[in-house]
Amino acid sequence: MDQYQAQWSEMIAAAIxxxxxxxxxxxAARADLAFETPPSADLGDLAVPMFPFAKLLRTSPAAxxxxxxxxxxxxxxxSDGTAVAAGPYVNIRLPRADVAASAVPRVLAEGDVYGRNxxxxxxxxxxxxxxxxTNKPLHLGHLRNDALGESLSRVLAxxxxxxxxxxxxxxxxxxxxxxxxxxxxxxxxxxxxxxGVKGDRLVGDYYVxxxxxxxxxxxxxxxxxxxxxxWEAGDPDVVALWKKMNDWVLAGISQTYEATGIHFxxxxxxxxxxxxxxxEIARGIEAxxxxxxxxxxxxxxxxxxxxxxxxxLRADGTSVYLTQDIGTVIARYNDxxxxxxxxxxxxxxxxxxxxxxxxxELLGYEWAGNLFHLAYGMVNLPEGKMKSREGTVVxxxxxxxxxxxxxxxxxxxxxxxxxxxxxxxxxxxxxxGALHYYLLQVGANKDMIFNPRESLxxxxxxxxxLQYMCARVNSMIRKAAxxxxxxxxxxxxxxxxxxxxxxxxxxxxxxxxxxxxxxxDYAPGLLAxxxxxxxxxxxxxxxxxxxxxxxxxxVRTARLALSRAVLQVLRNGLDLLNIPYLDAM
RNA sequence: GCCCCGGUAGCUCAGGGGAUAGAGCGACUGCCUCCUAAGCAGUAGGUCCCGCGUUCGAUUCGCGGCCGGGGUACCA
Numbered sequence: 001m002d003q004y005q006a007q008w009s010e011m012i013a014a015a016i017x018x019x020x021x022x023x024x025x026x027x028a029a030r031a032d033l034a035f036e037t038p039p040s041a042d043l044g045d046l047a048v049p050m051f052p053f054a055k056l057l058r059t060s061p062a063a064x065x066x067x068x069x070x071x072x073x074x075x076x077x078x079s080d081g082t083a084v085a086a087g088p089y090v091n092i093r094l095p096r097a098d099v100a101a102s103a104v105p106r107v108l109a110e111g112d113v114y115g116r117n118x119x120x121x122x123x124x125x126x127x128x129x130x131x132x133x134t135n136k137p138l139h140l141g142h143l144r145n146d147a148l149g150e151s152l153s154r155v156l157a158x159x160x161x162x163x164x165x166x167x168x169x170x171x172x173x174x175x176x177x178x179x180x181x182x183x184x185x186x187x188x189x190x191x192x193x194x195x196g197v198k199g200d201r202l203v204g205d206y207y208v209x210x211x212x213x214x215x216x217x218x219x220x221x222x223x224x225x226x227x228x229x230x231w232e233a234g235d236p237d238v239v240a241l242w243k244k245m246n247d248w249v250l251a252g253i254s255q256t257y258e259a260t261g262i263h264f265x266x267x268x269x270x271x272x273x274x275x276x277x278x279x280e281i282a283r284g285i286e287a288x289x290x291x292x293x294x295x296x297x298x299x300x301x302x303x304x305x306x307x308x309x310x311x312x313l314r315a316d317g318t319s320v321y322l323t324q325d326i327g328t329v330i331a332r333y334n335d336x337x338x339x340x341x342x343x344x345x346x347x348x349x350x351x352x353x354x355x356x357x358x359x360x361e362l363l364g365y366e367w368a369g370n371l372f373h374l375a376y377g378m379v380n381l382p383e384g385k386m387k388s389r390e391g392t393v394v395x396x397x398x399x400x401x402x403x404x405x406x407x408x409x410x411x412x413x414x415x416x417x418x419x420x421x422x423x424x425x426x427x428x429x430x431x432x433g434a435l436h437y438y439l440l441q442v443g444a445n446k447d448m449i450f451n452p453r454e455s456l457x458x459x460x461x462x463x464x465x466l467q468y469m470c471a472r473v474n475s476m477i478r479k480a481a482x483x484x485x486x487x488x489x490x491x492x493x494x495x496x497x498x499x500x501x502x503x504x505x506x507x508x509x510x511x512x513x514x515x516x517x518x519x520x521d522y523a524p525g526l527l528a529x530x531x532x533x534x535x536x537x538x539x540x541x542x543x544x545x546x547x548x549x550x551x552x553x554x555v556r557t558a559r560l561a562l563s564r565a566v567l568q569v570l571r572n573g574l575d576l577l578n579i580p581y582l583d584a585m
Numbered sequence: 586g587c588c589c590c591g592g593u594a595g596c597u598c599a600g601g602g603g604a605u606a607g608a609g610c611g612a613c614u615g616c617c618u619c620c621u622a623a624g625c626a627g628u629a630g631g632u633c634c635c636g637c638g639u640u641c642g643a644u645u646c647g648c649g650g651c652c653g654g655g656g657u658a659c660c661a
Contacts, residue, residue: 308658461609543625
């Protein structure tokens with residue numbers, strides 16, 4: 001497809017130049033040549049508007065279009081397709097059988113690696129996402145973060161990057177001390193094993209308990225702070241409790257990652273790096289890029305980037321969030337140098353990252369310019385914001401369990417138990433598919449409303465719709481094998497002469513470019529929209545046109561090959577979105 | 586106050602300088618002796634927030650409003 005566009009670009013530019021030459025005008029309009037998709041497929045496959053050349057040629061766009069089309073009629077060969085003028089546009093029809101004959105076998109030959117491209121060949125990209133706290137389980141916000149981070153990691157890898165995904169666990173600070181204090185007060189030796197409660201939930205429950213307790217206990221907050229001081233001083237009992245409770249939480253969170261297909265190449269703990277930024281601050285003072293106040297606190301002047309000023313070290317010498325992130329990213333770079341680093345973190349921290357990147361620049365790190373904050377919007381509920389205090393936070397495990405239950409009920413209602421073999425496993429995969437698609441559909445920079453009822457829906461523009469199309473095609477391919485319909489090595493693509501088939505060929509051929517666009521824009525959602533287009537187009541085709549029951553062998557074979565190509569594209573795309581593939585449902 | 590993001594069908598969201606602006610849900614209507622009806626087809630539903638500007642052309646870009654969200658010099 002790309003090569004056709006490149007060829008036509010040359011030919012059309014030459015035709016316009018020739019028109020200009022005939023009128024004694026200097027050519028130079030090539031830059032204005034743009035390709036679009038005509039609003040309707042019967043107009044053509046590619047469209048080039050002639051508006052931009054009207055001024056240069058001093059005639060109407062429609063006249064230019066006819067003149068250009070007339071010239072192209074003689075210059076273009078049959079293997080290029082044909083160009084026709086349609087009002088102010090030059091529309092191009094590609095040679096369908098040729099395109100199909102190159103695109104479909106290519107998909108089938110490349111298989112699982114179809115769609116890989118060279119966009120980021122030789123580029124090392126580190127991507128940080130999830131970043132849980134160890135005082136409570138993951139919630140809906142993390143699920144959006146994880147869906148974006150995991151999917152983007154896969155997309156970038158498909159674009160040729162060497163991806164290193166990292167998780168920064170926020171395992172220290174006042175929040176975990178609050179859970180610890182409540183546990184000391186009320187825990188009575190309870191463990192995940194003794195209570196049967198998942199570790200992250202157990203610790204989260206004590207966090208909630210702390211907040212209730214603190215309302216009628218004036219010194220609760222102060223005692224939590226004392227615990228933090230004791231922890232920083234290395235008090236053995238406190239550290240032991242901290243370790244124990246953190247392990248519970250991490251074990252629980254790992255289970256959630258496993259359930260959602262989230263993977264990290266490295267896990268960093270804030271407790272191990274939180275103080276490492278202090279040396280950098282000292283260096284900055286020496287270099288004169290930071291300054292010290294009378295009380296001993298250290299600041300950076302942000303006036304050059306249009307902001308105020310920011311504290312880097314408190315008067316008591318303790319570090320703040322920014323200091324920690326400075327230390328963390330430097331340690332990480334030294335660990336494993338990168339050409340780019342992407343932080344998948346909520347948009348409420350846009351300011352934080354702007355300052356962080358600027359401070360690193362001040363410190364002279366030449367890679368500071370390669371840091372990128374992929375900000376995503378808040379996940380709200382139809383009733384409004386999620387509030388942990390009001391208990392309206394949607395717990396990740398609960399949501400997945402609920403989705404799984406509904407999917408299982410659906411399988412039973414449709415009496416598909418024997419077809420799917422393992423009901424629970426299939427239901428879980430459908431639940432994850434529904435969840436991830438729902439979260440990735442929305443552009444990252446937008447806040448989104450998570451409607452539980454709607455997210456539980458498995459019909460329409462949803463993850464399960466895509467999974468269902470895969471299952472249908474797969475089932476058909478199985479039947480084809482049963483009926484001994486072999487894939488002929490000499491497929492006659494001329495028999496794919498229906499408009500629906502041509503649409504599918506074009507869609508399938510566009511997959512690598514779509515992966516590339518998703519990688520370039522850090523936008524997995526582009527892929528989600530594309531896959532829905534593919535599934536919808538195939539669904540119509542499949543409904544209207546017999547494939548393995550087509551009357552002639554040559555038609556059956558060609559349609560089956562096209563169907564297999566569609567399945568391969570759906571399968572590869574779903575993998576990049578971290579939506580489980582199902583061969584039956 | 587200042588900075589960032591958003592505003593598209595009743596709802597949730599795509600799209601994007603170019604031809605009649607899309608999908609799903611919801612409403613209504615058809616289609617299972619036929620490769621899985623988690624499907625397919627159709628009907629109804631729009632001042633693309635408002636104004637000005639740039640442009641041959643703006644829903645898309647710029648500026649100014651309005652509305653909503655977020656951030657804003659010691660929480661992360």
